[in-house]
Amino acid sequence: MKKLSLLIMALITVLVVSACGNKAADTDAKSSSKKETVTIKHNSGTTDVPKNPKKVVVFNFGMLDTLDELGLSDRVVGLPKQTLPSYLKKYKDSKYESVGGLKEPDFEKIAELDPDLIIIEGRQSEQYDEFKRIAPTIDIELDQKNYMNSFKENTENIGKIFGKEDAVKEALAKIDDKVEKANKLAKEKGGKGLVVLTSDKQISAYGSGSRFGLIHDVLGVEPVDKNIEASLHGQSVSSEYISEKNPDYLFVIDRSAAIGEKGTAKEVIENEIVKSTKAYKKSHITYLDPGYWYLSGGGLESVSEMVTEVENGLK
Incomplete structure (x- = not known):
């Protein structure tokens, strides 16, 4: 009888330990699956953007340009192709989906792509609420009266989102050098x-x-x-x-x-x-x-x- 009692106690102990282990594993899984975010202040508000998003829809060609320069073209899944600048013509390739026009987005197509991030600009600002129903959306606009600071802030935000801070810092430093030379020439x-x-x-x-x-x-x-x-x-x-x-x-x-x-x-x-x-x-x-x-x-x-x-x- 004593042996039976010991056996039952041992089984209960195993079950309790196993349950605790499973609970800990579940907690770890949930913790690891929780995405890290970056808070970005933009033209239409503030958005918590997932860190290093894998699928991005881009309506802002300046930001498409920046993503391309930072080697992030593989993250782009959709963009408006109708008025694409010639120097970004590689994005006409069929592997990038067309998501409507600059002023007439195809929200159904965008939703199908299930993006992690959408980047828009002034031409789409009035439709911001529609975009953010699909995915985290940032409305990146240049402040024309404060051009360089605005440009740098926008670019640095992209760097923060994709973990490209060092590359952004280096690129902006090169542009600063070019601006300085242009100013010197203008004065001369x-x-x-x-x-x-x-x-x-x-x-x-x-x-x-x-x-x-x-x-x-x-x-x-x-x-x-x-x-x-x-x-x-x-x-x-x-x-x-x-x-x-x-x-x-x-x-x-x-x-x-x-x-x-x-x-x-x-x-x-x-x-x-x-x-x-x-x-x-x-x-x-x-x-x-x-x-x-x-x-x-x-x-x-x-x-x-x-x-x-x-x-x-x-x-």
Whole structure:
């Protein structure tokens, strides 16, 4: 009888220990499955983003550019392909899903992809709530009046999310060096500049604090007109205006070419009126890459190349 009692006690002990072990294992499994997150403050609020997400849908081409530069193209599962900048054409490949247009997202397709993270920008801000129902969403927008700090903060956030802090730090340092050289050149050359965007036959001017104010505010090119209205769509101007202001440097962005239509900037700009300017006479009219400037500003590659284009335009 005594032996039987000891045997029963031994079995109970084994069962208790086993149960405790299983409970501990379950707790460990739950703990390991809990995803680490990074809190990101953005244009539409604050979001807890899963650390190092594996599947990302990207509507912000500047951030697509940055992901590409950081070697994270394998994380991209979907993007709008209709107006993709030519330098990012590899993302037209069928292995990347098309998720609608910049202003008309295909939410059904996005949901099917089951992303870990969605990155949007101003064109999609009004639909932010719809995006965040599908997955954690960050609305990354550039502050045009504080361009470089905004660009750096956005890029550093991407670095935090994907554990690429060191690579981001190195890339930003190289861009800082380029900016410094461009500023030095702008001071050496002197002269005043004007930035315009053409859309079909229309011309809009952009000054300090505007969408393309980087040229003046960051790279040090003095504006030929300090009273240009700082707005997203620019100030409507004419060839006569350009002639009257007579800039030493004229920087031109072709919106038509950016959105896949026939580029018309040169024929709009280089008429007999504008040919009277110092910019034309000194061959200082620079046609900027619309992919960088109109579609994907704020990316590691785009900002670097934008600085280079302005620097070349000043030489």
